[in-house]
Amino acid sequence: MANYVEEIKELVIDGEDEEIVDKIKEAIDDGVSVGDIVNNGLIEAMNVIGPMMASGELFVPEVLMSAETMQVGLNYVKPLLQDGDLKSLGTIVIGTVEGDLHDIGKNLVAMMLESSGFTVINIGIDQSPQAFVDAIVENNAQIVGLSALLTTTMPAMRDTVALIKEKGLDVKVAVGGAPVNKEFADTIGADGYSEDATGAVALCKGFVGA
Template identity: 55%
Template sequence: MAIQDIFNAVMAFDEDKVKQLTQTEVAAGTEIGAILNQGLIGAMDTVGERFSAGELFVPEMLMAAQAMKAGLEILKPLLSAGQAQSRGRVVIGTVKGDLHDIGKNLVAMMMEGAGFDVVDLGVDVASEKFVQTAAEKKADVIALSALLTTTMPAMQTTVTAVKEAGLASRTIIGGAPVTQGFADQIGADGYSPDAPGAVKLVKKLMA
């Protein structure tokens, strides 16, 4: 069963094989939706479960996400309007004054792996930039990261700016010194202590 082979290739972190098998399936006329959902996304769901269970480690999960993305790139032009719709769009960045991005990158990659459309604004991102991009891209969620206690106030500035701009986007925050209490205090819509939690949180907010 060829779709199962694609699933297995993602589970084996084999980007080249995923590409090759996806191309073969497309050429054979297999339904695109089935390749996407049962093959690529199905594999990533299993990867997510094994990661949460502590069986897979971060570099392995990221490799699986890259393999999945390679397959997705082949399918994208072939998807119908309904199929092309992502699970949602997330604008993500590290707030003004902060240059730390490992955690933020991890969250962005995991969200992409989970089927979200991610717009990564990088580091040292001003609140206006978050607001402007979220408005342009019609973001469902704006995700803010900070590692320094000195830049946590910039999260508040951004969350307030999003509200004042009247955007429908929900705001979520994360980073080592950030807490649920701080999220409540600044009026953010959610907080997660880690990357897998952030994916779950966005799924919950979008439900």
């Protein structure tokens, strides 16, 4: 039997989004389980991509292509998934803080997190502190990720963390973005900081003990 799972993994790593669905169909027709395709093909590919990005072997445009290919494959198989095929590591709300319209980095982090097994609620750009709080409550999230790309919007990140704490929400707060560093994260009371998507995945996995 062809090693469909390995082929699916390689298509994701290579960013071949036009071929991924056909290969998944072939695999299913030949008796490969959807759970195997998802966990050992799609998700495992992103586990390979992360270290390649961290080492400089792959760059953001290539990683985005891989993440998008993985997403195409995942969207195709989602209706076929049985309970137990895909175990979520937890729910993460992610967004760019109020006044900031940047989303490429945030979207890459969101895709990498989803690819790693998290349920991700991406609430978009220019989100108020209350919008983050509402999304956390509505989705019973375990983690919230705040992104800021402008130094002028860093106070909005501080305000968001303050409101989350004020509301007493039991959620881990991760922050990131070009102007943000660990010292700032500590100052505003965040639980963790990452400078890139790979680090964000590791940080969030650490939060849930995965």
